[in-house]
Amino acid sequence: QKEVEQNSGPLSVPEGAIASLNCTYSDRGSQSFFWYRQYSGKSPELIMFIYSNGDKEDGRFTAQLNKASQYVSLLIRDSQPSDSATYLCAVTGGGNKLTFGTGTQLKVEL
Amino acid sequence: GAGVSQSPSNKVTEKGKDVELRCDPISGHTALYWYRQSLGQGLEFLIYFQGNSAPDKSGLPSDRFSAERTGGSVSTLTIQRTQQEDSAVYLCASSFGAGNSNQPQHFGDGTRLSIL
Numbered sequence: 555q556k557e558v559e560q561n562s563g564p565l566s567v568p569e570g571a572i573a574s575l576n577c578t579y580s581d582r583g584s585q586s587f588f589w590y591r592q593y594s595g596k597s598p599e600l601i602m603f604i605y606s607n608g609d610k611e612d613g614r615f616t617a618q619l620n621k622a623s624q625y626v627s628l629l630i631r632d633s634q635p636s637d638s639a640t641y642l643c644a645v646t647g648g649g650n651k652l653t654f655g656t657g658t659q660l661k662v663e664l
Numbered sequence: 665g666a667g668v669s670q671s672p673s674n675k676v677t678e679k680g681k682d683v684e685l686r687c688d689p690i691s692g693h694t695a696l697y698w699y700r701q702s703l704g705q706g707l708e709f710l711i712y713f714q715g716n717s718a719p720d721k722s723g724l725p726s727d728r729f730s731a732e733r734t735g736g737s738v739s740t741l742t743i744q745r746t747q748q749e750d751s752a753v754y755l756c757a758s759s760f761g762a763g764n765s766n767q768p769q770h771f772g773d774g775t776r777l778s779i780l
Contacts, residue, residue, distance in 0.1 A: 586766045597755055597771040598707070605766055642707070650695060650761070651709040651723065652769060 557581060558645050560655035568663055573630040575658050577643030580624070587619055587626045590642040592657065598642055602628060633662045666690075668772030670756050676778045679748060685741040685775045687756030695761030696739050697769060698731060702752040710754075713739060714761045743777075751779045 559578045567573045575589075586605050590598035604610045604617040604626065616629040626645075630637055640657040647653075669688040677683055689696045698710040709723040713733040724730070728746075733739040743750055753776050757769040 588768060590771075597753075597774050600768050600770060603766075603768050644707075646766075650712055650714065650759075650767075651697065651720065652699070652707070652757075653709070654707040656706040 557653050558643055558655040560641075560643050560658045562656060563659040564661050565658055566661045566663055567633050569633060569635060571633050573633045573637065573660055573662070575628040575630075575641050575643075575660065577626045577628075577655055578624055579626070579643075579645045579653075581645070581647050581653075582621075582624065583647045584621075584624075584645045586646045587617070588644040588646075588652065589615075589617060589626075589628045590644060590654075591637075592640045592642055594640075601641070630660075633660075635662050635664060638662045668756055668758050668770055670754075670772035670775050672775055673773060674776045674778075676780065677746060678780050680745055682742065682744045683746055683777065685743075685754050685756075685777070687739045687741070687758075687772060689737065689739070689756070689758030690770060693758035693760055693770075694736065695759045695767065695769075696733060697757040697759075698739070698741050699755045699757065700752040701755060701774075707755065710741070746777075746779045748779045751777055753777070 589602045592598045602617040618627045642657045643655040644652040696713045699707045712720040728744045731741045753774040755774045757771045759767040759769045
């Protein structure tokens with residue numbers, strides 16, 4: 555079983571819709587959860603991070619964490635074509651290294 | 665400086681040669697990480713430096729890989745006797761440290777390494 559799992563996609567949503575990206579993790583001791591956006595040929599860019607159960611909102615982005623279900627998600631409201639990218643879920647446990655999922659490709663269509 | 669700086673941006677070398685990749689972290693960040701991303705693969709942790717503590721080398725794939733961090737700032741990742749499977753993008757990240765896994769890591773643009 556992979557430590558961090560994401561659906562590879564592609565996830566296609568129309569412009570203006572809500573995109574919902576999901577991630578599950580296997581280590582119950584995981585403490586910190588991050589979402590990175592990666593455009594093709596570019597390096598990962600931090601979008602959101604969340605440490606506590608519940609929702610965290612930043613502009614059009616909302617991260618949701620449910621530690622009991624070992625589940626973290628990213629919602630993107632009013633999706634734009636510029637949001638088209640691969641979204642990487644990453645998790646840290648007691649140490650500092652990030653364990654990444656393989657990413658979900660998002661396509662926002664005009 | 666602005667962000668994490670890596671050099672070179674691209675490196676093409678012949679199998680069997682040694683390569684050195686450099687990372688200059690964000691000013692003030694005490695933690696520095698190396699990852700690699702192979703084509704179609706997720707990011708894979710290699711090594712982590714925090715201040716003067718012994719580095720966490722648990723992700724290094726073989727003894728051909730080594731890294732050092734001098735003066736608590738710039739880091740060099742060295743791959744000896746390169747193999748074709750070493751071809752990947754090598755990414756460096758830095759964060760505020762002090763052993764706190766909550767600190768977000770910020771990535772450089774990476775070095776794209778191609779082994780012929």
